[in-house]
Amino acid sequence: MIVGIDLGTTNCAVAFAHPDGSGRIEDFAVPQLVQAGEVAARATLPSFLYLPGAHELPAGAAALPWAAERTFLVGELARAQGALVPGRLVASAKSWLCHPGVDRSAAILPWDAPPDVPKLAPVEVSARFLQHLREAWDAAHPEAPLGAQDIVLTVPASFDEVARELTVEAARRAGLERLTLLEEPQAAFYAWIHQHAAAWRTLLEGTTQVLVCDVGGGTTDFTLISVVERAGEIALERTAVGDHLLLGGDNMDLAIARRVEKRLEARAGKLDARQFQQLTHACRLAKERLLDRDGPAELA
Numbered sequence: 001m002i003v004g005i006d007l008g009t010t011n012c013a014v015a016f017a018h019p020d021g022s023g024r025i026e027d028f029a030v031p032q033l034v035q036a037g038e039v040a041a042r043a044t045l046p047s048f049l050y051l052p053g054a055h056e057l058p059a060g061a062a063a064l065p066w067a068a069e070r071t072f073l074v075g076e077l078a079r080a081q082g083a084l085v086p087g088r089l090v091a092s093a094k095s096w097l098c099h100p101g102v103d104r105s106a107a108i109l110p111w112d113a114p115p116d117v118p119k120l121a122p123v124e125v126s127a128r129f130l131q132h133l134r135e136a137w138d139a140a141h142p143e144a145p146l147g148a149q150d151i152v153l154t155v156p157a158s159f160d161e162v163a164r165e166l167t168v169e170a171a172r173r174a175g176l177e178r179l180t181l182l183e184e185p186q187a188a189f190y191a192w193i194h195q196h197a198a199a200w201r202t203l204l205e206g207t208t209q210v211l212v213c214d215v216g217g218g219t220t221d222f223t224l225i226s227v228v229e230r231a232g233e234i235a236l237e238r239t240a241v242g243d244h245l246l247l248g249g250d251n252m253d254l255a256i257a258r259r260v261e262k263r264l265e266a267r268a269g270k271l272d273a274r275q276f277q278q279l280t281h282a283c284r285l286a287k288e289r290l291l292d293r294d295g296p297a298e299l300a
Contacts, residue, residue, distance in 0.1 A: 001144060003028075004152045005133060006184070007167065009094040010217025010249055011044040012129055014137065016149075025194070031136045032075035036061035042076060045133060047217070049090040049125050050078035051110070051117055056085070066139045074132045083281035086274065087113050093125035095218050095246055097170075098156070098163035105166070123166045123173075130174035147175045156214075156221045157183040158244035185212035185223035186238060201234050209239075217249040249287075256283040 003016040014028040029041035036057055050073040052062065062070045073081060082089025090109045097104055099122075107119040120128075137146040153176075155167055164181060171179050189212050193200045204210070207227050214221040222242030228235050257280040261271055264279070271279065286299045 001149045002152060003137075003146065003149045004154070004187075005130070006154050006187075007094065007126060007129065007170075008044075008047055008217050009092050009219060010047055012047055012133060013044045014133055019144075028137065028140070030075070030133065031065070031139065032132070033062065033064065033073060033077040034075075035077060037063070039065060045075045045129065045136075046079045047091070047093065047129055048079040048082055049074050049093070049120075049128055050081045050085075051088045051090070051120075052081070053085075053088065053116075057081075064135070066135045072128070074128060079281070083278050084274075086277040088117055090120065090125050092218050092250060093122045093129075096122035097126060097166055098159050098244060100160070100162075104162065123170050126167065126170035127173035130171055130176060134174050134176060147177065149178065151176050151179045152182050152187075153179055154182050154184045154187050156216075156219050156244065157185050157223045157238075157241040158219070158221055160244075183221075183223065183238075183241075184216070185214045185221050185241075186225075188212055188214055189223075189225060189236075204234060210236075215248055218246065220245040220247045249284075253280050253284040253287060256287060 001016050001019050003014065006013040012030070014030060015025055016028060018024040018026050027043065029043055030045040031039050031041045032045055034040045034042070037060060052071070052073065060068075062073050064070050072078075078089070079091075082091065088110060093109060096102065096109060096111075102108055104122050107121050107124075109120050109122060109125055110117060113119060134146045151171070153167065153171060155164055159167070167181065168179060171177075189210065196203060204227050210225040210227060212221075212223045212225065214223075220242075223238060224240040226237045226239045228237060257276065260279060260283060261276065264271065289295050290299060
């Protein structure tokens, strides 16, 4: 099979071309811990890794069906637990993976963590997300292990060569060798073409350039694609990409939280760091509910 993996700043997603030859694309709901000791499948795997203290969680709380001795958390439960104890949470590892001002192979995360918290390199955190995806896939598809499939892994168009190489290294650490990197805005444009398979050429008639704007969880990517004609056929060429912008859903969550924080401070005084982290987590949940296709018009 051809399996696509979006290793996102805030969420990872997996989809695959159905092996029946129909061209049908199917999403893979990712099993993960949603509460201590409870595993459930979710549409995405939140890109959060939590490093529990020695006696913080009940025995076996981090165990997975395929990894009974697991000692760290990945996904939904990691995100929730990190809202309570932010000093043990690794978030936005992908942004650190492309940060030119740090040693991206050094153990630096969680950033500003207490001395007793073990630290990991951004590439290792990314590898653990991909490891979870591989193990979850293998548990659901024992006849077709992920390491034996053709993997298309997306990266921001603005990633430098070091970040791309580290992404490949993370994939290999996770046991994924049959790998092709694809820039995220191009992936989005290919998805648009797939959705308009019978009409995309007609829709692009008279168009000379297409600007793809990819606003993600932690980064915003811009790619310019030229539409040219060759031998009477439309051809597409990626001609330019924008600079790397650390701007995305994380920033929206913080902006909402800062606005709500002012209202709370007027009533109850200044929030401490832990309270603000919890507020940001609540604002993210509210944002996602409001933006859901069937979400409410407002939340109190």
